Amino acid sequence: MAGPRKTAQKTTAQKTTAQKSVARKADRGAPPNRRTGSRRRATETAAAAVPLPQFLAGAGTLTLAQRTLLIDQALLMLEQNYVHLPLKEAMHAVNPLQRLRVLRARTERQTDASMEAEWLFHRQMSGIFHCVRDLHTNYLLPAPFAGKIAFLPFLIEKCFDNAGEHYLITRTITGFTAPQFGPGAEVTHWNGTPIARAVALNGAAFAGSNDAANLARGLESLTLRPLVIQAPPDEDWVTVTYVGLDGSVQELREQWKVTTNLPPMTDLDAVTEASAVMGLDLDSDEKARAKKALYVRDVVELEGGESSAELTAPVAVGAADLPTTMPGVFRARVVTGTHGTFGHLRIFTFSVNDPVAFRDEFVRLAAALPQDGLIVDVRDNGGGHIHASEFTLQTMTPRRIAPEPVQFVSSPLNLRLCRRHKDNPAGIDLGPWFDSLELATETGAAYSAAKPITPEHGANDLGQTYHGPVVLITDARCYSATDIFAAGFADHEIGTILGVDDNTGAGGANVWTHGLLATLLNEPPPADPTTPYEALPNGANLRVAIRRTLRVGELSGTPVEDLGVRPHATHRMTRADLLAGNADLLAAAGALLAAMPHRRLGLATTLTGTTLTVGLDVDGMDRVDLYLDDRPISSEDLTGVPVEIDILDVSPGQWLRADGFASGVLVASRRRQV
Incomplete structure (x- = not known):
């Protein structure tokens, strides 16, 4: 039965006010659903692999002058562009600049005939960059290492029980066999x-920003190494001691092999919005693409060999999955347990070119899942497009999203970059940071003003679309744009964070490549004849954290780097999690969802002439305020029965917003265009 009917009059000023939203691109150039030949390419990935010694026999073509150039350009970027240098020197007691100067002095004493082996040079350069424990700041190896992965034909993951921690085989490459070896076998040595x-020793070599990240990287790198960012393994083969599936003790000797990885999503050297606002852990991104190529062939087939491809029609990868247009980005499932039926939405990456398309597909999938609770799972997500991460937060909260602000370190070269692009709204606009950097020359300020990368209107143009409780699952491999996503989730109090580790990866920055920095001083024309950036040899590259991110809300001003986001609750992965589809982890998330408040904000509208009839059917709220084009129209105290309200003098195209409150606290919001 309908409740009482009320009437609200709209003012003349409101007739001419219209809320505008960020328009979704009409044509994103989405690739079609392609299957022809892609299964063959995926199958050939492992088959085309060559033994590590064979691959290394053809490597090593850098001259002494080219090595010196790489050292000099690394010094330039770390000294003039690297935003975390003061923090890293203090927190980790390191001096990467001095290490580079020493390496350069030693290189000057060598000749082309007497110079050390190239593998040693790469290891020294990688070690210097690793010492700052920043997965955004990297030495990227030249050809033939770029685009290649070294791998063993299996993956290992860690779980816990009452007896302690265990390391289990969880995946093997199709066709690989060994005695009593497969998912469930336990590695002991x-x-x-x-x-x-x-694992701990390996983690020290490929350091993350905290202990949890160190161990996670150390475990993952035991069997999979992107050669563009990690030095090749020292050993030609490994010897693995394991407890077989029948309980017997077995030993396996397996050779490292090298193959070609799937291509990256975007050209990070190009002057584009995507490359300029990238927050990406390249190591994780390379490994995620490698895992698809080696183990998830159905997704490679659907994407047609591209990364994060947007298909023309939704498809389901697994029988339990909801169809999605982005099978390499999302996986959505309904999960049922003792605590109820909820949605599980996995986000594998934020590395996309179109952040609005990403947000809209998230919204579509969340709407197709149960509305009584949503598990958003970002484990192993190395980040990507910062806009994609921050545009998505609004869909799960009634609060207005404040994007995380970022800062440049104050340096002459950063000032020069911002001066060149301070009036460039159509390109990469660095104007918001220019005045403070220019003033820092006189004041001695260490950093620029803090301004957001993500436009605030884009972070709030859609508003809340999912009204059930939300749990976010994180781990120590969450990094960069995913750290930003987790920080925004916590800072806006969207829901509960459940971590399988004690912290996220703690990567709080926007990252630029040497190639992008060099291009920014040459575009728009004319090129800068005095640019200090020089072309790097043989496809080598360098990456650096260029702008650091700061928290908002109660932790406003706290850097994300090295601190990360701590969960509200933790869950240690179990054998059932690794071998039975995260059974215990999802049960723990379901228990948290069941204990959280459940809200419903039903909003029905009918426009008859110029009269808009609004029907409200809510649960978990005692008041709803109505706005038309962001102007207040009505405030309704609710008694548990549906309410109908007539709003007069309304025009098609205007925006209606309903804000729901419980005991004076905003708990839900819904928008609809008339």
């Missing part, structure tokens, strides 16, 4: 070293 110690 790695090259004769107890597995936990081997």
Whole structure:
């Protein structure tokens, strides 16, 4: 039965006010659903692999002058562009600039005939960049390493029980066999070293920003290494001791192999919006593409060999999955357990070219899932497009999103970059940071003013679309744009964070490549004849954290880098999680959802002539305020029965917003265009 009918009069000023939203691109150039030949390419990925020694035999063509150039350009970027240098020097007691100067002095004493082996040069350069423990700031190896991955034909993951931690085989490449070996076999030793110690030692070589990240990177890199960013393995093969599926103790000797990885999503050297606002852990991104190529062939087939491809029609990868237009980005499922039926929406990456398309597909999938609770799972997500991460937050909260602000470190070269692009709204606009950097020359300020990368209107143009409770699942491999997403989730109090580690990866920055920096001083024309950036040899590259991110809300001003986002609750992965589809993890998330408040904000509208009839059917709220084009129209105290309200003098195209409150606190919001 309908409740009481009320009437609200709209003012003349409101007739001419219209809320505008960020328009979705009409034509994104989405690739069609392609299958022809892609299964063959995926199958050939492992088959085309060559043994590591064979691959390394053809590597090593850098001259002494080219090595010196790489050192000099690394010094330039770390000294003039690297935003975290003061923090890293203090927090980790390191001096990467001095290490580079020493390496350069030693290089000057060498000749082309006497210079050290190239593999040693790459290891020294990688070690210097690794010492700052920043996965945004990298030395990228030249040809033939770029685009290649070294791998063993299996993956290892860690779980816990009452007896402690265990390291289980969770995936094997199709066709690979060994005695009593497969998902569920437990690794005990790695090259004769107890597995936990081997993981810790490996993590020290490929350091993350905190202990949890170190161990996560160390485990993942045991069997998979992108050669563009990690030095090749020292050993030609590994010896693995394991407890087989029948309980027997077995030993496996397996050779490292090298193959070609799937291509990256975007050209990070190009002057585009995507490259300029990228927050991406390249190591994780390379590994995610490698895992698809080696283990998830159905997704590679659907994407036609591209990364994060947007298909013309939704498809389902697994029988339990909802169809999606982005099978390499999302996986959506309905999960049922003792605590109820909820939605599980996995986000594998934010590395997309179109952040609005990303947000809209998230909204579509969330709407197709149960509305009584949503599990958003960002484990292993190395980030990507910062706009995609921050545009999506608004869909789960009634609060207005404040995008995280970012800062440049104050330096002459950063000032020069911002001066050149301070009046460039059509390109990469650095105007918001220019005045403060120019003033820093006189004041001695260490950083520029803090301004958001993500436009605030884009972070709020759609508003809340999912009204059920939300749990976010994180781990130590969440990095960059995913750290920003998790920080925004926490800072806006969207829901509960459940971590399988004690922290996220703690990567809080926007990252630019040497190629992008060099191009920015030459575009728009004319080129800068005094640019300090020089072309790098043989396809080598450098990446640097260029702008650091700061928290908002109660932790306003706190950097994300090295601190990360701590969960509200933790869950240690179990054997059932690794081998039975995250069964215990999803049960833990379901228990959290069941304990959270449940809201419903039903909004029905009918426009008859110039009269808009609004029907409200809500749960978990005691008041709803109505706005038309952001002007207040009515405030309704609710008694639990549906309410109808007539709003007079309304024009098609105007925007209606309903804000729901519980005990004076905003708890839900819904927008609709008339």
